Amino acid sequence: MEYIQVRKATIDDLSTLQQIGRETFFETFAESNTEDDMNKYLEDSFNADKVTVELSNPDSLFYIAWEDESPVGYVKVNTGIAQTEQLDEKALEIERIYVKSSHHGKKVGQLLYEKALEVAQQYHNSYLWLGVWEKNPRAIRFYEKNGFIAFDKHIFKMGDDEQLDIMMKKVL
Template identity: 45%
Template sequence: METEFKKCTEEDLKTLQEISIETFKDTFEAQNSPENMRAYLEKAYNLKQLESEMANEFSSFYFVYYNNETAGYLKINTEEAQSEEMGKDAFEIERIYIRTKFLRKGLGKYLLQQSIDMASAQNKRKIWLGVWENNENAIAFYERMGFVQTGAHSFYMGDDEQTDIIMTKVLS
């Protein structure tokens, strides 16, 4: 297995948009109405929105490659870019998605470890994320990786208010 990790640049915006839409739809389309899915995708993954997020100095996107193919991506936030006020000692994983054909190859764990390494290098004390309360596989994965539930917040899929569980791991 040859795995690479690369920070995204503006030249990657179109690929980032494509992989964002693909992985989000693959993960959540079956549990949501077509109208709400379309509304969310148009809002969250339009090029202007992604460009704005990429331009934020406290947010970064990364691709993971598996045997030279783009297999997934990661978005991290610190400081005021965090989607919840968690303090300056916190590091957020806002998005971690792997394309369907690359699942079960250890890439989620790889991206999670990259995140932990970055958080530790920045002297962050905790790493956190939000995960949909009905995404049992993801919740179980994060629990195996040492995350515990520390709260919840609303997530809007179109006009459907859903609940994301906030999970946190304290870094040593």
Template identity: 45%
Template sequence: MISQEIRLVKISLTDSEKLTKIGRQTFYDAFGPPANTEENIQSYLNEKFTLEQITKELQHYNSFFYFAMLDNIITGYIKLNMGDAQTEPMQGNPLEIERIYVLNRYQGRKIGQSLVNESIRIAKEKNADYVWLGVWDQNPGAIRFYQRNGFKTIDSHEFMLGTEIQTDIIMKLEI
């Protein structure tokens, strides 16, 4: 029997095209129609998931990206932020999980759990006070997943997806 071990690999600038591709795909799969209109999704993708934008994010010294690899296949990724890279000003010295995505065909294989575990390990390694994230209020499965991992709701914020105002729940995990 072949072992299917999940490995996390730090993403570098040379991986920007791969990251852009998986970023676009996983975001579309998670939030595309029927959850949101095609127009709003395409607008968001064309703003946040271009090669130029992803390359810029990879170059930020306070952002860290990792691919989840299963048998040398990219199955998902995380984007972590500290300091001035965070999407919201937070108290103390936190680590933000800005993006955590797994390709649909690999969901249910504990890849998301591995990504959360790695985020917590990195936060501890970087002496963060806590880990926080924003999760769409219309994604109950993700909310339950984070709650099972000990995250607690602390706030919410609005964001634009195309022409629609949406709400993220802000969740925090003390470490």
């Protein structure tokens, strides 16, 4: 594996986050969803206004994994009221970890997870949590390998389709 560096994203990384976000989400879920739902989700989630607001929110942090000058994945974490579910002020949500398919199996996801864990420790969070699509066994295995356990379920809106996410957490 080439050397991967994980760096905190700033507003200067807006277009990079949009690009890597769209690309990795499409690679991961396009086969399992309709074109209309995919297009709606990508436009709603990765338009410049939405990503700018997220990057400007002090309770949300993005980190991009770089191989040389190429982005190969990213993680988004949320604290406080930025969490998609208001579970606990002492929690850190991993809202997204996505890696380009060309880099699956190269430990990029593990590096991004470890950055999220580092952030949780810096903020003195008591646990990490996330939602993972019930039909994504690769991601479920990844989180279980890292000590997460299922504790609930919630609905994830994919375009107009309501899908079931397994909520998982890891106590620190």
